[in-house]
Amino acid sequence: EAGVAQSPRYKIIEKRQSVAFWCNPISGHATLYWYQQILGQGPKLLIQFQNNGVVDDSQLPKDRFSAERLKGVDSTLKIQPAKLEDSAVYLCASSLDPSGASGANVLTFGAGSRLTVL
């Protein structure tokens, strides 16, 4: 099966500029996640979608970050305006069933989008 697709792979912008990342999950995966991973740290969940509804966005800095998942498939994460501390890898992941009721809820990650803010 095709994996999780993300683009762009790399992006360099100046602070106060905007950027958008795109993700296409594995077909049939209802749950989609956006994570932020800073070098040397574990992934930090930004937002979780179940189909096209938001399950959790408690750690999303809503003054500058926004995300949507139209039609319950593709998703876009936007940062506007960017700050220096937003430099990180933005990982998109998808899974079948977050409850694990049908077995382990294995997340499949995309290759990530590496953002550098100058």
Next chain:
Amino acid sequence: GQNIDQPTEMTATEGAIVQINCTYQTSGFNGLFWYQQHAAEAPTFLSYNVLDGLEEKGRFSSFLSRSKGYSYLLLKELQMKDSASYLCAVSSRDSNYQLIWGAGTKLIIKP
């Protein structure tokens, strides 16, 4: 609160065995995952434990003790390609089944 601890870095020799430990504190425990992450790549799934005991999968094994809040990942017959970060993550029913991630253990394999 919910917390996961694992060593920051470990070094081992090619061909040897290494054990990477993970301790956690969480309510509503719903399983523990190990992921491997090579430098500049996405994490990939290694193992899942929800019951106590050892799960073996080739050169990799994962152990869980729910009463102790403890897990380890055992890597045998180490190869240079095993150099990577190993991330421990816990699923909690009390957090909408979200994964709580450790910071990862960077494993360096020396010839």
